[in-house]
Amino acid sequence: MISELLINAFLVTIMLSIAIALIKTRTVIFTVILTSAYSLVAALMFITLDAVDVAFTEASVGAGISTILFLAAMAYLPKKEEESISSEFIPALSCIILGVILIWCSFDLPEIGQLTAPIHQHIAPEYIKGSKEDIGIPNIVTSVLASYRGYDTFGETIVVFTAGVAVLALLEKKNTTKKNKSQPKQKIRKNA
Amino acid sequence: MISSTIGIWNYWIVFCLMMIGLFLVIGRKNLLKKIVGLAIFQTSVFLLYITFGKIKGGTPPILNESIDTIYSNPLPHVLILTAIVVGVATTALGLSLVLRINSEYGSIEEDDVSAQDLVDYHDDIETGKNFDLKFKK
Numbered sequence: 001m002i003s004e005l006l007i008n009a010f011l012v013t014i015m016l017s018i019a020i021a022l023i024k025t026r027t028v029i030f031t032v033i034l035t036s037a038y039s040l041v042a043a044l045m046f047i048t049l050d051a052v053d054v055a056f057t058e059a060s061v062g063a064g065i066s067t068i069l070f071l072a073a074m075a076y077l078p079k080k081e082e083e084s085i086s087s088e089f090i091p092a093l094s095c096i097i098l099g100v101i102l103i104w105c106s107f108d109l110p111e112i113g114q115l116t117a118p119i120h121q122h123i124a125p126e127y128i129k130g131s132k133e134d135i136g137i138p139n140i141v142t143s144v145l146a147s148y149r150g151y152d153t154f155g156e157t158i159v160v161f162t163a164g165v166a167v168l169a170l171l172e173k174k175n176t177t178k179k180n181k182s183q184p185k186q187k188i189r190k191n192a
Numbered sequence: 193m194i195s196s197t198i199g200i201w202n203y204w205i206v207f208c209l210m211m212i213g214l215f216l217v218i219g220r221k222n223l224l225k226k227i228v229g230l231a232i233f234q235t236s237v238f239l240l241y242i243t244f245g246k247i248k249g250g251t252p253p254i255l256n257e258s259i260d261t262i263y264s265n266p267l268p269h270v271l272i273l274t275a276i277v278v279g280v281a282t283t284a285l286g287l288s289l290v291l292r293i294n295s296e297y298g299s300i301e302e303d304d305v306s307a308q309d310l311v312d313y314h315d316d317i318e319t320g321k322n323f324d325l326k327f328k329k
Contacts, residue, residue: 005198012205012239019212019232028224035228042235049246050253050264054238054272061280066231069280070224073287077224077294082301084221091219099211103204111199113248115262120247124265132255140253140266141273149270156274163281170288 004048005112011045026081032070039063053141202243209236221302223293227286234279241268 018038025031039062046055110117127144135143145153213236216229245268253266290300297305 002198005201009198009201009205012202012209015236015239016205016208016212019209022228022232023212023216031225031228035231038232039235042239045239046242049242050250051242051245051269051272052252052254054242054269054276057273057276058235058238061276062231062235065280066283069284069287070228073224073291076291077300081220081222081225084301085303086221088219091215095211095215095219098214099207102207102210106200106203106207109200109203112202112243113199113246113250115247117244119244119268120265124267127266128253128263138255140255140263141269144266144270145273152270152274156278159278160281163285167284167288170285170292 007048008045008112011041011048015041015045026083028074028077028079028081031081032067032074035070036063036067039066053139203240206236206240206243209239223290223300223302224287227283227290230286231279231283234275238272238275241272244268 015038018034018041022031022034022038025034039058043055043059043063046052046058127148128140131137131140131143135147137143210233213229213231213233216232217226220226220229245265247262247264250262250264253263253269255263293305294300297308299305299308
């Protein structure tokens with residue numbers, strides 16, 4: 001059992017080193033690649049923590065689609081990050097203070113994997129028991145996502161739709177302000 | 193002793209990761225870096241949730257035949273599945289805002305953008321042009 005925790009500790013330390021490298025690098029392409037690597041290591045951690053569904057969603061969406069989005073945006077942006085004029089001392093100090101407070105609070109958290117932790121007592125046992133009888137799907141995550149908490153998933157769909165509409169609106173306006181009115185018509189014809 | 197340290201080691205590193213994400217958001221002036229910081233923060237919050245759901249000796253929450261299997265808590269997994277997809281939508285929205293800012297100002301450094309805003313503002317005051325209109329809108 002301790003080996004499992006050791007693997008976790010090792011992976012999470014890799015993630016820490018990737019994050020520190022992210023602070024240091026000033027080149028945009030390195031930033032994007034490090035973010036992708038970060039997501040991939042996070043996906044590995046999700047597997048060791050028994051969250052297989054989350055792991056493959058993170059690997060495909062977090063490490064895949066996000067990286068594609070970043071690379072697509074990168075093509076239109078400056079390739080180097082400039083050194084900032086203002087001091088980074090106050091933000092760094094406030095982050096460190098907040099981190100110390102959080103770590104101090106972590107002594108009250110239950111140890112990883114305790115069956116007696118409060119989170120495992122409330123409603124999860126009901127879902128595990130009811131999944132087969134009520135819904136008949138062996139994958140409990142699917143049955144909770146699609147049935148017990150179907151409204152949450154519906155809300156998520158609305159959020160994603162809204163974000164998609166907003167992205168289209170933002171990028172569309174960029175085209176029309178730069179070019180004159182006859183340009184969009186040609187574009188439509190090309191696409192057709 | 194070692195086992196109890198490893199038991200909360202994950203939490204410590206996850207908190208450090210969160211703070212690195214927060215620092216990238218509030219400390220760095222590059223807008224793309226801020227969005228990367230948001231992504232880092234998000235992923236570390238996901239890790240925290242999934243860590244809470246783990247049970248020692250448990251299996252992934254997929255039902256099998258044997259009766260005495262311990263399943264890890266499925267509820268955090270569901271919440272985080274939703275959050276990952278919403279996170280990508282947020283990233284896409286942020287990136288398109290950054291692209292738009294870049295096409296308007298020609299820069300994605302926060303200092304440049306606010307300096308240009310300040311220059312515009314003072315020009316408007318000196319010429320007195322459009323100044324009333326701007327605020328009436």
